[in-house]
Amino acid sequence: xxxxxxxxxxxxxxxxxxxxxxxxxxxxxxxxxxxxxxxxxxxxxxxxxxxxxxxxxxxxxxxxxxxxxxxxxxxxxxxxxxxxxxxxxxxxxxxxxxxxxxxxxxxxxxxxxx
Amino acid sequence: xxxxxxxxxxxxxxxxxxxxxxxxxxxxxxxxxxxxxxxxxxxxxxxxxxxxxxxxxxxxxxxxxxxxxxxxxxxxxxxxxxxxxxxxxxxxxxxxxxxxxxxxxxxxxxxxxx
Numbered sequence: 001x002x003x004x005x006x007x008x009x010x011x012x013x014x015x016x017x018x019x020x021x022x023x024x025x026x027x028x029x030x031x032x033x034x035x036x037x038x039x040x041x042x043x044x045x046x047x048x049x050x051x052x053x054x055x056x057x058x059x060x061x062x063x064x065x066x067x068x069x070x071x072x073x074x075x076x077x078x079x080x081x082x083x084x085x086x087x088x089x090x091x092x093x094x095x096x097x098x099x100x101x102x103x104x105x106x107x108x109x110x111x112x113x114x
Numbered sequence: 115x116x117x118x119x120x121x122x123x124x125x126x127x128x129x130x131x132x133x134x135x136x137x138x139x140x141x142x143x144x145x146x147x148x149x150x151x152x153x154x155x156x157x158x159x160x161x162x163x164x165x166x167x168x169x170x171x172x173x174x175x176x177x178x179x180x181x182x183x184x185x186x187x188x189x190x191x192x193x194x195x196x197x198x199x200x201x202x203x204x205x206x207x208x209x210x211x212x213x214x215x216x217x218x219x220x221x222x223x224x225x226x227x228x
Contacts, residue, residue, distance in 0.1 A: 004156060032214055043118065043205055043219025044157070089156060093214040100145060100164065100212040101173070104156035 003027040004092050006105035014113055019077040021108050023090035026071065030092035034102065035064060035075045038087040047088075048075070080112045116140065118220035120206050126226045127196055135191040135223045139208030146189050147209075147217060148181060152202040160204075163189065164212040196227045 005024045013019045021035075031052040036044035050057040050064045050073070057064050063076045077084055087109050091102040119138045127133050139146050148160040159173040163183040174180070178196075183189040193200055203224050207217040 002156075006156075034215065036219075041221060043207070043221050045219070046216040049215050091157075095214070097170075099214055100147060100162045100170070100209075101159045102149075102157070102214065102217065103159065104149075106154060106156045 002106075003030075003103050004090060004105040006088075006090060006108045008108050009106070010109040010111070012111045012113065013080050015082055016079045019075075019080045019084065019110055019112065021075040021077075021088050021090075021110065023073045023075075023105055024071060025073075025092050027092060027094060027103070028071070029094040029096075029098075030103075031095050032093040033064070033066060033073050034091045034093070035062075036089045036091065036104075037084075038089065038107070044089060077110075080110075082112050082114050085110055085112050118206055118208055118218055120204075120220040120223050122223060123221065124224045124226075126228065128228050129198060130195055132192065132194045133196055133225065135193075135204050135206075135225070137189045137191070137206030137208075137220060139187065139189070139206070140218055141187075143208035143210055143218070144186065145209045145212040145217075146183055147207040148189070148191050149205045149207065150202040151205065151222075152199075157205060160191070162212065193225075196225075198227050201225055201227045 034049040035047040038044040087107045091104045147162040149157040178194045203222040205222045207219040
């Protein structure tokens with residue numbers, strides 16, 4: 001039962017262009033969502049988050065959009081840079097007794113070409 | 115300051131053997147989490163510790179898995195009678211308190227069961 005799905009295993013974009021990474025979820029109890037970035041041989045690092053009371057959150061080049069009715073979120077990176085090449089994981093959290101438990105997707109490998 | 119550290123970085127074992135994986139969280143962090151990532155899968159929650167509260171073990175896949183946290187700091191994840199399906203990267207994370215936004219991850223231990 002995969003509650004968070006990232007259906008694109010990989011994405012390749014040109015430097016300077018927009019990268020759009022997508023994520024779908026099935027658990028309607030999720031009310032908080034996060035994106036993490038992971039470089040090889042390192043642990044994931046937190047990138048950006050969004051609460052379900054919002055539909056957009058922006059931090060510099062990174063913007064996360066949430067469409068609750070579609071149970072879909074996306075991460076936009078503009079402009080993309082070669083250093084953004086990494087694996088990106090989205091995650092959901094249901095709060096309450098699950099407060100510390102993040103449910104992750106499988107990840108999308110982003111490659112940004114110079 | 116020092117981040118989350120995990121040891122060993124790689125562990126190869128034979129089916130049926132017991133293994134212990136160690137996590138040193140960031141000093142002062144009261145919450146500690148274990149996740150694992152099997153090939154092609156997302157990060158799967160296993161267990162978390164918060165201060166002196168009873169740990170949430172709801173993600174442990176079987177009774178062969180156990181974890182402890184001594185003195186509110188170092189944690190050990192033990193897998194008894196390892197099986198090939200236990201092969202995965204085991205990730206530890208910590209945070210200042212139990213929180214669902216930024217969890218700080220270690221680099222992981224890659225476990226291979228032959």
